[in-house]
Amino acid sequence: MEKREKLYEGKAKVIYITSEEDKLIMHFKDSATAFDGVKRAQIEGKGSTNARITAIIFKILERKGVRTHFIRELSENELLVWRAERFLVEVVVRNVAAGSVCKRLGFKEGYRFPKPLTELFYKSDELHDPLICVEHVELMNLAPVELVPQMKDIALRVNEILSNLFKEADIELVDFKLEFGRLPDGSLAVVDEITPDSMRLWDMKTGEKLDKDRFRFDLGNLMEGYEKVLKRLRDTENRG
Ligand code: TMP
Ligand code: ASP
Secondary structure, eight states: OOEEEEEEEOSSEEEEEESSTTEEEEEEOSEEEETTTTEEEEOTTHHHHHHHHHHHHHHHHHHTTOOBSEEEEEETTEEEEEOOEEEEEEEEEEEEOOTHHHHHHOOOTTOEEEEEEEEEEEOOTTTTSOEEOHHHHHHTTSSOGGGHHHHHHHHHHHHHHHHHHHHHTTEEEEEEEEEEEEOTTSOEEEESOOSTTTEEEEETTTOOBOSTHHHHTTOSOHHHHHHHHHHHHHHHHHHO
């Protein structure tokens, strides 16, 4: 398998095609952006840390029967993934109120929802990833609309698996975003990344924020948070 030309470059990743047409290389960059690219920085080590975190999480999800696009790790900051037909919908799951749900609906940060809340967003930088409902998915053809209930079910299952995983690492999974697509074999799968860029993670003992909010709101060194997350995930894995 050979790396070929760039297919797409996003804010945090570059996707390369390979000599095998059904496989892609996902390269994690050392860049951080927030507020739709308005705030940017180069952060050494972020790419490899996020690649490791995504690989650990995707392996665990696969073991638990959740289909993902992950095939294997290739290098420090590169993963080999299945080429998927990607949907322009993001599914967010929230256990605790933070971020946009506080602004939109007036919840106090830290309010624990009686049950996990799922929300749909339109993946569009120009429009700032607006909140949408299932009717918009159908109208705008963002994904096969009949798959939306399945996507929400998978997202809730991922929430159970990851909430338990992070709890063992003394971390609260506050919220996270998933993207979906269809793999070459036709199955619905979780694609993209799962990293502290796309999750909110709070230290259960100290309340310290370990995710991208550190960068968004200048709460402290970003890599210190991300490295804590990676180290604790590794320790949890080693404990069994
Ligand atoms: P929000 O509070 O900004 O709506 O974000 C909720 C969670 O989902 C947070 O962990 C960040 C993540 N997220 C993304 O990674 N990308 C997105 O485009 C959106 C809307 C959310
Ligand atoms: N993901 C978006 C960006 O990178 C928004 C954010 O994370 O604040 O610009």
